[in-house]
Amino acid sequence: MRFSKHTYKNRWLILLTFVSVIGIANKLAYYFPLRVDLTEDKRYSLHSSTKALLSRLESELQVNIYLSGDLPNEFKQLQTGVIALLEEFKAYARCPVTCHVIDLSKEPADKRKEILKKLLEKKIEPTNLYRQAHGKRIENLIYPGAILSYQGNEVGVMMLKADKMTPTNKMVSQSIENLEYEFISSLAKLIDYKNVKIGLIKGHGEPNTTQLQGLSQALGELYEVHNVMLSQVFELSNYAALLITKPQEGFTESEKYVLDQYIMQGGKVLFFLDRLKINMDNLASGNSIALPLELNLDDQLFRYGVRINPDLIKDLQAGVYPIIVGKMGNQPQLKLLPWPFFPIINNFSDHLITKNINAIYTQFISSIDIVKVEGVIQTPLLYSSPYSLKATTPVYVDLESLRRAPDTNLYKQGPIPLACLLEGKFNSLYKNRMLPKGIDATQFLAVSQPTKILVVASGSIVLNAVSPKDQQALPWGYDPFLQQSFANQDFVLGVLAYMLEESGVINAKRKTVKLRLLDNLKVTRERLYWQLLNIVTPIFMLVLMGILWHIVRRKRYRVKI
Template sequence: MTKRKNIIYSSLVVAGILIILNFISSVFFFRADFTEDKRYTLDRSTKRILREVETPIIITLYVSDNLPPDVNRTVQDLKNLLTEYNNYSKKKIDFEFINPNANEELEQEAIEAGINPVPLEVREKDQIKVQRIFLGMSIQVGDKSEIIPLIKPGIVMEYTLSTLIKRLTIKDKPKIGYIVGHGEPALGKLEQAIAELSVLYDVKQIHLLSEPDLSEYKSLMLIGPMATISSTQLSRLDKYLAGGGNLFIAIERVNGMLNDGIGVSVNTGLETWLQTKGLYVDDSFIVDKKCGTVTVQQQGYFSYPQQINFPFLPVISKFSNHTITDGIETVVLQFASPISFIGDSTMNYQPLAFTSDISGKLKAPISFNIGRIWRAQDFLYPDLTVAATIRGNMGGEKEARICVVGDGNFIVNGLGASKIAIQRDNINFLANAVDWLSDDTGLMSLRTKGVSSRPIKEITDARVFFLKYLNFLLPLVLIIAYGLFRFERRRRKRTKRMKPGFIK
């Protein structure tokens, strides 16, 4: 009887503890995240956005039932993410799930919201059939709304969701001025960059001579000017910086013309003006063994395309510890120039990005030879700086900031047939730089969240040679050593047996 009472008592205690823990977990949300990139932990940028939410947000997920396991895992992760969003926003986010395949009315509602069904191949009983599914989301704040027509497995959903919420809830976007009139690429050629910046900023094209008041812009951007910038215009930049302005510059110090086979210097007056601020941009072409490729047509019995390493396209993966480079993994440049500091201690100089240990520079003008055999003496300048910042008082009492990249085309998509997709981290670098210049954390840390690139670490030719022969010779050495050991052991046994009085 006593034993039965103890069992009942223990059961009641356990049940009571579970009830208390369940109540505590409903009030205080906690989850441990042991992943390297903290993919299951809300980023500080997201938390800041959610804290600023004032208007209720309605999120509707149009998701079909009976999804394949990999897709269903994505949906489950999204549900968990929305639960965390709701908790951090103090219950200002309301979300619901709708299965449009349940009836025609719900299907029509999803389609009217801008979410259309997509075909999905599903393996069932050793057969492949095409299933028509819905996998989208609608976000509504007041009378404004945004949609995600297709939730793709593997994407960083937190960034997409936080970006849309920020876009819907932001009231007055700070102004960013994009300077034109000196051969800069048109805004249409910066499609990816402008799309990213437009989430937080109102990007406006401006002329330095006709703009009445530059102080209303949080930051100015000067991307790849190719024509002369007059002293009057540079004086306006001086006045803007003296008032505590901020300037992002992507300078095209050299121009590589592959079709003509030559590379020349570019002189706009900007390079001389930068020297007065303490930044020197050399009119040299950076070459790096860690580089991108170009496609050439190989001639023989047949003509076929071949990818060839082109050191004039440096791949940058070495960054200093700075807010701008937080989470940046790989930036790809083309015809870049090195940057050095020639100022004094009154300015705070910070290099941001560097070439690899095997890099060099060639003074313009040069001739291009795609088939050139590159040798060790071509890479005598390791760790060249390709991006840097300076900050301090520049003619006034307020602190001004400048960020410079030694490549004017690193974010240019182009137009029409020549349009290209830009490396994602190139865009992230620009957006982070504008956030830093504008003194706005924005989505800075969230842009680069998630593993996007894990390149194999390059090793030197000497180490390759060593490892090659180590792999070849080490097994032979071990076999010979073992044979000598066996031989010596057997020799000792024979010697011992030959001694007088030996008894086995």
């Protein structure tokens, strides 16, 4: 078969056109990148607030990932999810984002020791994995975390951060959903956000600085924190939010008015209040009585839409407390026994704040009633477990009761609301009432701007434990008896993020990812079949295509005689 010069010319023209189109398209893609997420759950799409934060990067962001080694399938998917997320970060960041996966088992002993110390300092806790493989039980200690480095500063990211009381596959699925929020909220700590002022209300017998050290440090990483005395300050509009943390003395009418008018101006307030007072020193003798704590805030909270009841919740899902169960020689024998007065909250509403959150540790928490108020949306965020009850005043707190098994037939009043989020326009407490003496009535606001209020019926959520040996503060949310960390910090910071940045990084938690896991039993049973199928099928298809192409060429270009 012969080809004319015209035919060759057309072929070269087509080739030149094709190369030109590819080159132009490549150039346009560089200046106008287009990314399309075709996954069902949009797992590779970033929220607009995440993109906005990444666009503020002014230098390289380095990410070291320590989740590596011989991992089960679920954790391999978590690792893959992190790497995929960081690839998306690279696409939208104005500066380079570099990622390194570090396998601790391959590091020299001295360097590994240094890295492990650093991980603990960044609050990245190890996780022990137990699994069966090839008829053997394998135990792995992994560090599901990463460290972000930016402009000489570092922050840790705990990637396995979900409800630890759920099965492993669901816990990993929740962690994958949370990845964008965990990374971007940690990055926000490195990019200066401290122009937002937060006030901690003082002057009412609040806990000492050691007990509130965890709260102050966590807030200080994101906000500019100030102590506020309501009796000395009349203008609070420069504070984005106020926290009332476990006061033990009542508020005056003048202080209540200042607080009320701050809310009327659109200010956000987080109340962490005890309704009953427990003298823990009296428990050394074995018992105490919980009596009402008069803070003079009941009427104000009622006007806003909630009432904290004078009771204590007893829950079968609870923490533990040490009691003496006997003696060995002259040494008392202590035993940790479950105490229903220390509820562990693992029952949440379906809300952005509490999505995929771990359990919350509380002590001596009361119930909350919702009061219908026009124009206010009331969302209970925390509930007791179904196996709980209300102990009404006067509540007799007796350590000896720990020795006796609880009557489970009584624990059937749950779930009981324990914390409530209020959103909307609130009526002032002093609407149609006499104002406190000395107040200028010309500045009075009767109805608020749209705002948000949180009421939690216990101050224990914001406290960190204190070591009895050296009186040093323990990490916020860590219970030394259970030797377990809880999500108290995540809850409080989540509420603040929701209140102050309604369109901010907390919206990254809206993502829902379906974890499609392999059937391990089926994989083991059918491993050889699928290996052969994946190896033989592509080779067979290539050979078949080659034969067909050879036949087609022979028929097409066969010379007729």
